[in-house]
Amino acid sequence: MSKSRGKKVLITGAASGIGRCTAEEFARAGYDLVLTDINQPALDEVAEQMRGHGVQVHTCVCDVSKQREVQEMARGVLAEVGAIDILINNAGVGHTGELVDTSLKTWRTLIDVNLWGPIYHVYAFLPHMQERGSGQIVNVSSGQAFFRLPTWGAYAAVKAALGVFSEVLHYELRKYGIRVTTVYPFMVNTPFYRNITGDTWAAKLSMKLVPYYSMKPETVARIIFKAVKHKRKVETVSVINDVAFYVQAIPFAPAIIAATTNFVLGKRPGHGAAERSA
Numbered sequence: 001m002s003k004s005r006g007k008k009v010l011i012t013g014a015a016s017g018i019g020r021c022t023a024e025e026f027a028r029a030g031y032d033l034v035l036t037d038i039n040q041p042a043l044d045e046v047a048e049q050m051r052g053h054g055v056q057v058h059t060c061v062c063d064v065s066k067q068r069e070v071q072e073m074a075r076g077v078l079a080e081v082g083a084i085d086i087l088i089n090n091a092g093v094g095h096t097g098e099l100v101d102t103s104l105k106t107w108r109t110l111i112d113v114n115l116w117g118p119i120y121h122v123y124a125f126l127p128h129m130q131e132r133g134s135g136q137i138v139n140v141s142s143g144q145a146f147f148r149l150p151t152w153g154a155y156a157a158v159k160a161a162l163g164v165f166s167e168v169l170h171y172e173l174r175k176y177g178i179r180v181t182t183v184y185p186f187m188v189n190t191p192f193y194r195n196i197t198g199d200t201w202a203a204k205l206s207m208k209l210v211p212y213y214s215m216k217p218e219t220v221a222r223i224i225f226k227a228v229k230h231k232r233k234v235e236t237v238s239v240i241n242d243v244a245f246y247v248q249a250i251p252f253a254p255a256i257i258a259a260t261t262n263f264v265l266g267k268r269p270g271h272g273a274a275e276r277s278a
Contacts, residue, residue, distance in 0.1 A: 010034040010077065010084045012064055012121065013091030015042035018140065018188060021221035022088060027053040029225070034077055034084065036062045037091070064091045064117030065109075074124035086228060087125050088138040089118035099153045110158045118162060122169070126178075133177040138228060139166035143186045143237070146244035170233050179231045185220050186238035 009026050013019040015037035023033055027050040035050070037043040040061045047057045058081055062073040077084065093113045095106055118139050129135030144152050145160035163182055170180035220237060227235035236242050 005030045006032065007085040008032045008034060008081060008083070009086040009088060010036065010121075010125075011088045011090055012036050012062075012117070015039045015046055018185065018217045018220050018224070019088075019090040020046050021217045022090065022224050023050055024218075025221050025225040026086075027055050027057075030055060031086075032056040032058075032081075034058045034060065034081055036060045036064075036073065038063050064089075064120065065112035067116070067120050070117075070120040070124055074121070078125075078128060083128050083132060084125055084135070086136045086138065087121060088140070088224070088228075089121050090138075090140045091117055092140065092142075095155045096151050097154070098151055102154045107154060110154055114155075114158045115162050115165075119165065126173075129178050130176045135177075136179040136181065136228060136231065137166075137169070137173075138181045138183060138224065139163075139169075140183045140185065140224075141166065143184045143241040143244065145184060146241055146248070167234065181227050181232055181235060183224055183227060183235045184237055184241050186215055186240050188215050188217050188220055 007030075009031045011019050011023050011026075011033065014023050014033075014035035016039070019035075019037070023035055023046060027033060030053075032055050033047075033050055035043060035047055035057065036059070038061060040059075043059050043061065047059045050057045058077070060073045060077065062069050064070060091113065093109060095102070095110055097106075122137060122139075125135075126137075129137075139162055141163040142156070142159035144156040145163045148156050148160075163184065166180055166182040170182070173180055215238065223235060223237050236245070
């Protein structure tokens with residue numbers, strides 16, 4: 001019998017993209033699933049597909065940005081399903097636009113979903129993992145945390161904060177027998193990028209070419225599954241993220257890259273804001 005049989009993994013944002021593909025990877029390996037999302041029709045569709053792998057699948061409609069909803073969801077899961085072995089904080093929203101054009105409302109959305117969402121889930125399930133002396137938490141950040149490029153400042157800042165939280169959490173929870181994995185995906189070919197038009201010809205072109213230089217969500221999901229299996233502390237997903245990380249240590253390199261990006265992608269004075277939240 002597979003060692004994964006009977007183990008339970010909770011995945012947020014499981015109705016599409018990386019979350020959906022990650023659910024597929026764990027279902028194939030025999031894990032029982034708890035899938036959450038705010039899109040119930042899509043979530044129900046994914047759940048039905050996952051049941052085809054012969055595993056138990058439970059679904060919860062939950063807005064990760066609402067602490068009360070997360071707490072109620074966690075109580076229900078723990079009472080009906082039992083302890084969660086693996087928690088994958090995948091749900092997130094994206095945004096592109098210059099900081100000067102980024103509204104406080106957008107900032108709040110990014111922070112509520114991309115930072116508070118994972119934190120709410122960690123604190124909801126952590127006490128039970130501590131009691132058991134086992135468990136694994138996976139927080140999906142972004143390679144943008146390494147690039148820090150103009151037009152992606154707000155999104156990158158919040159994802160970088162999640163990365164710091166997650167990597168520090170790894171060391172603090174080891175004494176409880178709990179592992180924490182921080183994942184930094186490179187650009188992934190999802191509907192978010194297809195809906196961004198950009199404000200300059202270069203930005204428009206870069207968005208149109210996303211399918212050709214970005215990663216497939218299926219590929220990222222396999223990498224996440226392997227990172228969980230091998231209990232890695234950090235998974236950078238792409239060699240491009242590794243390069244971006246080490247470039248930060250080269251004198252003047254980050255400034256040159258940022259200035260070039262701003263010249264190519266940044267809007268000119270008098271142009272409208274290039275902002276989008278998803």
